[in-house]
Amino acid sequence: MINIKNLHARIGEREILKGFNLEVKKGEIHAIMGPNGTGKSTLASVIAGKNQYEVTEGSIEFDGQDLLEMEADERARAGVFLAFQYPIEIPGVSTTNFMKAAINEKRKSQGLEPMPAKEFLERMKEKMALVEIDKAFMSRSLNEGFSGGEKKRNEIFQMAMLEPKLAILDETDSGLDIDALRIVSNGVNKLRNSENAFIVITHYQRLLDYIVPDFVHVMYDGRIVKTGGKELALELEEKGYDWVKELV
Amino acid sequence: MTDTQNSSSIIETHLAKLNESNDSVNKHKADAITSFMKMGFPTTRHEEWKYTPTLFFSKSELDYRNSYVVKNSEVLEPSVFESINKIVFINGSISLHHSVFTDDIEVHHIDASASHTLFQAHFNTLANNTKEPYVAFNTSFYMQGVFVVVKKNSVLEQPILIEYHDTSEAVDYLQQIRNLIVFESGAHASIIVKHYTKDAVKSLSNEVNELILYPNSHAKIYLIQDNLHEIQNLNTWEIAQERDANCDVFTYSDSGALVRNNLHIAMNAPGLTCDTKAIYLASKKSIIDNHLKIEHKLPHCSSFQLYRGVMNDEGTGVFNGKIHVHVDAQKTDAYQSNKNLLLSKNANIYTKPQLEIFADDVKCSHGAAIGNIDENALFYLIARGISKATAKSMLTVAFANEVIEKLDNEAVKTYVEKAIERALDADIRY
């Protein structure tokens, strides 16, 4: 699905990703853990195509395509989805219109007519039920005045609407209460299939009880320093990160 | 003016003719000419016209009275709004054939109104002929116009449409329209003014409107200035609000070589409210200049100004909003907000809020801001597969939405949303 090789990226003069390698296959779930400021969100942004970051070395192959050659919108239409750590508030754009525009823009690029209203509404209804989000949120301005948990649920809702091949969840669990965590995880588990893949960035082993990863990676100072199974998350929770820092 | 000498001799001849007559309208015209001659056309050295270089027309005949002769067979662009009251001008001339009205209103040609008592009482009473050169110019030389009375206690469900169809192929022609509109007491109506312009038209249109709102009347004015192509549109509204009268004005401008809106509302009684809103979108090389002045004369009045501007390409926007609180206007509540979005490096915005407050117990809040599209918001949309151009348009529409969502006329609302997308060349597929 995605193959990241020796990725180096910087912002301004500062190098943040320093030789990052990761391969994710169809049907897999990978968790990335690591101390604050090690570059997890930067990695997610670079994959999604935020052009603030400059890639100086390395490659990302996605579904047989050179991802780094594609614009952010093309990447999204090709099936990359980023659930933001800090979803942006957008006054004046409703979630409904946002999703309509996103779906129809993809259809346009495929030479298709806009999705028929009935089909769109049915999909909305189905996905709202999946993440237990109230209809009232859909006509409100995107994320404006939403609580932290509501914003995160809205990210998962968008993911469900767009049905990406690869979803990167950047701390989607942070700030969620246990009910919301269960809802979000259920959403992910229902969407999971043998054709798609997930990269789950988290600080908490708790999430991984719900979304069970195939691999857990520890990231430190811009690269992966240790990889293991889901038991690695438990070990990290117990021992903290100091011992991995010494692995560098 | 290319031919100043010629024009001033024309003016003098005209003035001599007017002075010979006893007619009261001619007296107004003669006075206006005198003050116009003192002021002349404003240049950009004039404080109020600093950013707005007017006039490309080269006609030496200021007194351009050989107005367009309307043909009944003329096929016009269909109205975008529905109504049973519609006043149609074609190239500056009224066309009764294309107009319709009901018994709720009276419509007269401005030149056939002199005997009407309401006309005598109000014509040229609000126009600021001593300070506004183009108003004086209009009073001196207006060619056509209507005198409209919205009759006592009539409540119009549908708006009154005033349509200016510019179909003439002529370049550099001048049209000067003068309207007087009186809402009798208890009258409630909306007025939608819109130009329908063929793209070949290149003219100067100088429109002066006086609007008198008798007690307890309610006027909602919608000025829709889109698809103006190369027109220069100078558009003055002088409004007087009497006791318990209500007044809302919304202006949408997105094109034209130059648009200058002068809106002046005098709140002449205590306890009044007036509400002004605008969206202006200057693209290509358009200049859109909104000058407004709200006058609080007596206590307990509140006024509201919500102006949102978008400047694209090499467009220029001007906002000059004055709130004048007279010494007796205690307990005034005035709100002004002007925000501007710059979409291109070559676009310009000049914003100047002006508060002139002579009373001591007032609440005035004002804010002006200039910004660019938020990069993080843009990335959020793009990261969902929306192209950069569409995402920019969506955020621009969203910016304007703060005004749109407050409009209470659904037809105008829908029309303006589409107009903005059109002006941005957007392809948003909701």
Ligand SMILES: Nc1ncnc2c1ncn2[C@@H]1O[C@H](COP(=O)(O)OP(=O)(O)OP(=O)(O)O)[C@@H](O)[C@H]1O
């Ligand atoms: N726009 C920016 N300008 C300057 N430095 C930045 C910028 N964005 C990120 N950084 C820096 O890059 C480093 C990595 O940040 P990043 O957000 O990727 O970390 P993270 O692993 O996601 O941390 P957290 O666990 O706190 O979310 C940090 O030191 C951060 O301060």
Ligand SMILES: [Mg+2]
């Ligand atoms: Mg982060």
